[in-house]
Amino acid sequence: MKWSQLLTIVVAAAIVSVTVQSCKNGGSATAFAGDDAAKAVYVQPGKHDEFYLFTSGGFSGHVGVYGLPSGRLFRVIPVFSVDAERGYGFTEETKPMLQTSYGFIPWDDAHHPELSMTDGKPDGRWLFINANNTPRIARIDLRTFRTAEIIEIPNSGGNHSSPFCTENTEYVVAGTRFSVPPGGQDVPIASYKEHFKGMLSFVRVEPTSGKMELAFQIQAPPFDWDLSHSGKGPSREWSFFSCYNSEQATTLLEVNASQKDKDFILAVNWKKAEEYAKQGKGKRMKATYYTNRYDESTHTATSTVNNEVTVLDPKDCPGMMYLMPCPKSPHGVDIDPTGEYIVGGGKLATVIPVYSFSKMQRAIADNAFEGEIAGIPVIKYEACIAGEVQKPGLGPLHTEFDGKGYAYTSMFISSEIVKWKLGTWEVVDRVPTYYSIGHLCIPGGDSKQPWGKYVIALNKITKDRYLPTGPELTQSAQLYSIEGDKMRLLLDFPTVGEPHYAQACPAELLEKNVVRTFKLDENKHPYAVKAEKETRVERKGNQVHIYMTMIRSHFMPDNIEGIKVGDEVYFHVTNLEQDWDIPHGFAVLGAQNAEMLIMPGETQTLKWVPTRAGVYPFYCTDFCSALHQEMQGYVRVSASSSSVPISYGSGTK
Amino acid sequence: MKSMVWFVAIAVTLIVGGCSTKSEDAHESAKAATVSEVGVGPIQRVELGALDVALAKKGAVIFEQKCSACHKLDSRYVGPALQGVTQRRKPEWIMNMILNPAEMLEKDPTAKELLATYLTPMTFQNVSHDQARALLEYFRQVDGAVH
């Protein structure tokens, strides 16, 4: 047989196989893509996924990092909760990251990851995420996949409408879900309407370093500010916030906050607010809040305490903000890629209202207002609405966009995703989710440039979807293809914690910037040792500082004597490796905190307070070489009255 | 007919696949045989002159910082004693071992043998070409080179 003949046969075979596959799809009536799904999500061993997916860890306080389409979990980034696995929040260097005006807080509830943007598109530099319980915003550096900074938000309770960023990451916002009396006033709860405020905070992000700073707060009425998104393109100077409880109830909100037909979407002209703040229109108010930053060269976090904040009152700032009536307790407020449409997700409503930014501008110019609340004009519903999606399903929550003219809204109560067309508002497709979808995510789906290949459902309940694990079941996400006219379910995959929201972007945006090792030459940690010769043990009163190194596969020093009961021992351990993926771990018997995982070129410190005499082994916890089991040492601890002198070394020193 | 087509297609894949792997192997071992003297990596040729004492001094400092956690000069530590290394190995091989250890341990027969003895892989320590050259000069000095 000739080569050309062979080739023809191979091509023919390929065509046959494709034909066979597509026939199968056409025949299937359910949303599940069937046998094809396996192919669509299969990433060959050793090959990389096309997208990164960042999911919030919800009550775990972490961020999960997955690949798409495979749904494989790569990493859990500790953010607001301590992580004994790597020592985050336990080492002396990372403890300051979790400091707040309430003291050290080892846990929080993280909801909304948000990728930094340039020109309204994810730029792959940082990921922001909110802490709901003790209000904070964190910035994760996407070169290291580590938490680089956490800023506390004062005068807030329940930092939920956060941390959505403006078109060029000028600001990330933080609207308080639970209104509170500012300045921590001690007032009767019944004085809610008088004393409570719904603060909206604008946190400025320094464009090159990413450093966050609380620029100003806006004192909004005490509604429950629920979610937010900033405009883009024509609406770039505006941020939008949804709210419920415009009834201003403080008890049994389940009933009392669902009385009115309409709550609101608030439009804030942040550019104007910025000007007012600059002009000194704001009040300087006392407020204590922390900024915690991790310095990559000293490998150490430091906390700064701030004492003041600028507060703008809408009464003094005409033209800064407007309310748009929105049916029944909206959750999502989502802006389409063109920046013209603002979609409200009225979770108890029977329609999805879509507002027009240009109409809203006209309404403002024409004074088409129906009233005023706390100095904020309320635009007439008809004067700003572009259309309503009729009968979308039950419990519309949150909408993202595919960049091809369609919107996808999650329906919590009817547990489905509904696809509808922008402009005509007609529903064109719907698929069930398993079960009770909250938010959803399309890669870049809240930006100017969605990569409209998949939609990910972030579900609240899994029930029977996985092998049961007792009363507590896994949380999960589901991946659907949105490349064709019909949405097709491809994959279920479990997630860490509760995936409230997620963001995704092409892997190539991040992959090229990833830090592989920390340069030992650039390590400016005050207790770093860069060569074994410099290792030592120093006593300062009852503090003992051990300057230790680790390399495959030994510690230096690895025999230490002269520690006494009552001493505070600090193991300052530097990993001398300079090769990628060679962390070492450090654990010592009886340590009441955690282990440390130390990356190449990094220094970390574990405080250890032995409570009784004895000889304590320590060892490497991260399997590092064939001689990893041998990576161990001893510390001798003597009675507090003993006179054993400090001595240290290794067999060869 | 369809099953016949499939059979042929699969057979072709197997045959073609099988062939290419084999030829690659042959190619590799041929290459290895010729490169074992200088090793595998960026260094093909090093010109040695009279001992550059200043450069050797720089090398000593780098050795202290980046290598001494695994090497001593006069006795085995994590890796081999490095005294006499310039007599055992070509200068190109030494520099390739410093600059490209992962590939050396995979492909160079001498390096492979060393790994079988020492079990911990020699590691890249983020040294530049110039630093590797300085280290070589230091080893030459240790081994008594004058010119």
Ligand SMILES: [Cu+2]
């Ligand atoms: Cu180890």
